[in-house]
Amino acid sequence: MSYLEQTDPGEPRRPRQATPWSKEVHPRREFLRRIGLGVAALAAGATEPAGAGDSAAARNPLPRWRGFNLINFFQALSRGESGSGRIREEDLKWIRDWGFDFVRLPMDYWMWIDSDWRRTRRLRPEDVFRIKESALEGVDDAVEKCRRYGLHCSLNFHRAPGYCINNPQREPFVLWKDKAAQDAFIYHWELFAKRYRGVPSKALSFNLLNEAPTPRPGYMSEEDYVRIMNRAIQAIRKISPERIILVDGLNVGTKVVEGLVPTKAAQSVHAYWPAQISHYRAPWVDRRGTFPKPSWPLRDKRGRIIADRAALERRYAPWGALARRGVGVHCGECGCYNKTPYPVFIAWFRDVMEVLKERQIGYALWNFRGSFGVLDSGRTDIAYEDWRGHKLDRRLLKLLQEF
DSSP, rough: OSSOSSSSOOHHHHHOOTTTTOOOOOOOOHHHHHHHHHHHHHHOOOOOOOOOOOTTTTOSOOOOOEEEEEOOOOOOOOOOGGGGGOOOOOHHHHHHHHTTTEEEEEEEEGGBSSSHHHHHHHHOOGGGGOOHHHHHHHHHHHHHHHHHTTTTEEEEEHHHHTTTTTGGGGGOOOOOOOHHHHHHHHHHHHHHHHHTTTOOOOEEEOOOSSOOOBBBBTBBOHHHHHHHHHHHHHHHHOOTTTOOOEEOOOHHBBBBBGGGGTTTOOEEEEEEEHHHHHHOOOTTTTTTOOOOOOOEEEETTTTTTOHOOOHHHHHHHHHHHHHHTTTTTTEEEEEETTTTTTHHHHHHHHHHHHHHHHHTOOOEESBSSSTTTTTOOOOOSSEEEEEETEEOOOHHHHHHHOO
């Protein structure tokens, strides 16, 4: 996520050549920093300028995929479902039967590293090239089952060598500074490109890195991000030229990456703005419970509107403009934590969905089951429908099905 709450905080050998297809709280310091800036901007009445010529007729070259994030590969250190490394087939069946066609798998690369990290909770730089084959079989299974159910599968590195939006300090090196980290990042994407070379692009895409940070001196520049992502794009295309590749926007998935436009790689936006609504009382963002009770439109302490439908239009205008320039755009994550008053969530989220659809941008809800999801979200202010032993938010499901 990304902004999922986390209840808990993979023998050196080369990966196999043959594959089945070759015949909920950790701190979010960067996000919190961005939220702080966003709060200040909202309080000042600042808005993002609209993209020139934005209109509802955006021609997005990417399919308008609609679906969900499944978090079964999300947290290597988790002992729960988010660290299981196996997806539930029933989830795929329900996603398909409810009319959706897309699954995003945010993954933690530690899950397929073969070292003693499960005991030590640490990785060494040399460990990251040691692949645990049995762990990758779980990804194989997910890709194959998604194909079986007619769902496009997008593999995403939520934690990649040298970077994660959650606890990046746990990495043994820094992706933006260390050549060893960059070599490892390319190595892992080459591994996946080779492993799934025989899977058609209509069935599988690669989303290189979840939620790039905000460039800042001494850590990462936009040029660093463009250079490293471009290197990965070129490495994948040498192996699998037709593979669809998505790159997250800068500033935690909110800013178009102009330097990558020439590559024609698609770009992914995340739709959590304003966080005062999407992450109200989320303990990894609203850690001290200081966000005021939200409304939609969002108002400041004096009752002045600081975020509304028009502001959403302006915020996503650059992404519609990017699509018209021939670059695919998809919303890899969206949704709302379960403590936001439900009527506020639904009113805001309908506007988000309408704005994205007007620009022909598909979406993936974070998550399918869990605090943002349509199943077992744990809200206390709605009536759930019993569904195969789960609690279904039928109203949210119907809203998603509209778009």
